Amino acid sequence: MYDTIIRGGLLVDPETGLESPGDLAIRSGVIERVGHVTGDAAVEIDARGLVVAPGFIDIHAHGQSLAADRMQAFDGVTSSLELEVGILPIGAWYDRQKAARRVLNYGASVAWAFARIAVMIGRPLEPSLSFMGRCFDDPRWSQETATDRDLAAILAMVESGLAEGGIGIGIPHAYLPGAGAKEIVELCALAARHDVPTYTHIAYSSNIDPRSSIDAYTRLIGYAGATGAHMHICHFNSTSLRDVRRAAEIVAKAQAQGLPITVEAYPYGTGSTVVGAPFFADPAFTERTGNPYTAIQFVDGGHRIRDRDELLAAGQARPESLVLWHFLDTETDPEARELLDLSVLYPGGIIASDAMPWTMPDGTIYEGDAWPLPEQAASHPRSSGTFTRFLREYLRERGKVSLREAMRRCSLGPAGILEASVPAMRRKGRVQEGCDADLVVFDVETITDRAEFMAMNRHAEGVRHLFVNGSRVIADGQLVTDAFPGQPIRGRGTGS
Numbered sequence: 404m405y406d407t408i409i410r411g412g413l414l415v416d417p418e419t420g421l422e423s424p425g426d427l428a429i430r431s432g433v434i435e436r437v438g439h440v441t442g443d444a445a446v447e448i449d450a451r452g453l454v455v456a457p458g459f460i461d462i463h464a465h466g467q468s469l470a471a472d473r474m475q476a477f478d479g480v481t482s483s484l485e486l487e488v489g490i491l492p493i494g495a496w497y498d499r500q501k502a503a504r505r506v507l508n509y510g511a512s513v514a515w516a517f518a519r520i521a522v523m524i525g526r527p528l529e530p531s532l533s534f535m536g537r538c539f540d541d542p543r544w545s546q547e548t549a550t551d552r553d554l555a556a557i558l559a560m561v562e563s564g565l566a567e568g569g570i571g572i573g574i575p576h577a578y579l580p581g582a583g584a585k586e587i588v589e590l591c592a593l594a595a596r597h598d599v600p601t602y603t604h605i606a607y608s609s610n611i612d613p614r615s616s617i618d619a620y621t622r623l624i625g626y627a628g629a630t631g632a633h634m635h636i637c638h639f640n641s642t643s644l645r646d647v648r649r650a651a652e653i654v655a656k657a658q659a660q661g662l663p664i665t666v667e668a669y670p671y672g673t674g675s676t677v678v679g680a681p682f683f684a685d686p687a688f689t690e691r692t693g694n695p696y697t698a699i700q701f702v703d704g705g706h707r708i709r710d711r712d713e714l715l716a717a718g719q720a721r722p723e724s725l726v727l728w729h730f731l732d733t734e735t736d737p738e739a740r741e742l743l744d745l746s747v748l749y750p751g752g753i754i755a756s757d758a759m760p761w762t763m764p765d766g767t768i769y770e771g772d773a774w775p776l777p778e779q780a781a782s783h784p785r786s787s788g789t790f791t792r793f794l795r796e797y798l799r800e801r802g803k804v805s806l807r808e809a810m811r812r813c814s815l816g817p818a819g820i821l822e823a824s825v826p827a828m829r830r831k832g833r834v835q836e837g838c839d840a841d842l843v844v845f846d847v848e849t850i851t852d853r854a855e856f857m858a859m860n861r862h863a864e865g866v867r868h869l870f871v872n873g874s875r876v877i878a879d880g881q882l883v884t885d886a887f888p889g890q891p892i893r894g895r896g897t898g899s
Contacts, residue, residue, distance in 0.1 A: 405430050405444040406873060412450030412844060414438075416457070416834040417811035427455055429840040432873035437836050446875075450844055453867055454806065457814035457832045458841035459790045462486050462821065463602070463637055463667060463755035465532050466786060470761045470769050470776055472506035472889065473882060477862040478756070478790045478852075479813070481841035481871050482508035482831060482892060486602040487637045487757070488532060489514035489573030491521070493564040496530035497891050504772075505889030506876050508841070510825075512573040512602055513564030515590060518557045519544045519579060532760065533768055535578075536723025539679035546581045546681065554586055558593055568893030570825055571599040571633075576606040576619075577642070577682055584622070591632035599824040599894060600633040600665075608642045608682060609691035616646050617653070624657040624664065633663040635820060638757050640746035641674035644692060644730055647742045651749055658751075665820050667755035668746040670793045672731030672739055673856070675702065675759050675783040679722025683714055692730065700727040702781050703764050705857065724766050725759060727783060727856070747793070748803060753816035756789035758782070761860070774884055776860045784859050788852025791863035795851040806847070827892050840873035 407429040414425045414437060426440035458481025464471070467485050475483055489512035490496040500509050516535055520526050523544040528534070538544060549557060561572060572594050576582065594601045605619035612618060619642070627634045636642075636654070643650040658664055678701070682688070688711070689695055699708040702725040708714045717724065731739040747754070761769040761780045769780045785792075790813050797803040804812070818832030830839045843866055850865025869877035874888035 408444040412455035417815040460817035479843040491517035493567040504887040510892035513569035518560035536677040539722035575604040591630040666752040672733040758786040784854035787854035792852035844868035
């Protein structure tokens with residue numbers, strides 16, 4: 404007697420090349436049989452006409468809450484990881500998640516930025532992303548160069564986080580312009596010694612020198628070559644701006660030389676961050692990015708920034724407020740669409756959402772359990788429909804990728820980036836016997852994102868069933884509101 408049998412679906416495994424109709428049996432959270440299954444189960448699902456694939460692994464998800472999990476479940480996500488920025492203290496964060504109700508598997512990298520905050524301004528740490536945004540009220544941790552003593556303390560905190568099971572090191576360099584090459588080299592050398600990835604928001608997002616995106620990618624390549632660290636490039640689209648083509652050429656050249664560099668992107672020409680981000684305050688922001696200040700829009704209420712004075716005032720009043728940054732107009736500019744395609748379809752790249760927390764009109768993060776989410780809860784639409792948008796547009800409508808390649812970009816690819824240092828990932832991203840039963844069952848013909856910039860909390864459609872560790876969290880297209888099967892995913896540290 405199995406727990407669940409999924410019958411007659413199109414089984415897709417991007418590692419073995421499997422793409423054929425068949426059955427799949429689940430017992431005790433594990434895929435026990437793939438192919439032709441005889442016997443009975445407590446639950447049988449007729450998946451004829453549907454795809455049965457590995458659940459999507461989002462390695463760049465800032466939401467990390469029940470509300471965020473539920474919205475990402477409809478996007479086909481089974482593991483939601485906070486890796487670009489990370490968290491400190493790691494152990495306390497994992498303890499908090501264990502005590503909370505999590506729908507999806509969860510995990511975090513070690514937050515270098517948090518270590519800088521603790522050492523350079525003495526702020527008691529809080530294991531949440533909003534903590535970093537609030538700390539821009541005292542920008543010394545972001546703007547100043549660390550002394551030798553400071554750097555030793557920062558590195559010790561980061562190494563302690565790795566020992567507690569942090570999944571690599573988050574390096575959001577653009578938010579810490581005071582950190583120089585010597586500090587980044589030491590940080591990457593630490594990652595290389597522990598054989599863990601770094602997840603990097605490159606130092607500069609600009610179309611012009613000095614401090615251009617090309618400058619930043621060249622430095623990142625240098626860090627990989629100088630230290631041997633695995634450098635994962637976060638949101639290749641939003642940091643390359645209009646220089647994606649040249650950025651792709653130099654990254655591909657570095658990869659061809661054997662440097663450990665990987666790439667992710669999301670299928671939007673709009674990013675999201677906090678209004679206090681230091682790169683917004685650059686007096687040459689409009690010249691460097693090619694965007695007017697009106698390209699910056701508050702998530703709450705939709706107000707667009709008028710000029711630099713308003714931007715600076717907002718950054719001082721509430722630096723943690725979330726904003727949208729419309730950096731590429733893909734709706735009316737064909738070249739912008741082509742540039743976005745170059746980043747999303749980068750050879751060997753993966754999809755990652757950069758999903759943001761859900762916030763209320765007063766700017767606070769929504770931590771409740773209401774379903775559907777409160778009507779006024781807002782976030783970037785990518786928090787609702789990144790993977791489904793990619794499948795709708797690049798697989799079904801435009802035919803830019805095959806089904807197996809789409810599944811690789813959404814599941815096996817992310818697992819492959821992590822599995823050398825995260826043992827649990829060797830059992831995810833695959834439809835194979837003995838692997839974790841993290842599975843998405845979806846309809847290729849109907850899968851779609853529904854969120855828009857004026858209606859952000861519309862959940863995606865087309866995911867008929869979603870399994871996390873063998874438990875259904877979506878059944879027949881409906882959320883199972885009392886299912887909380889998410890489990891921690893940790894690195895090899897002593898806390899794992």
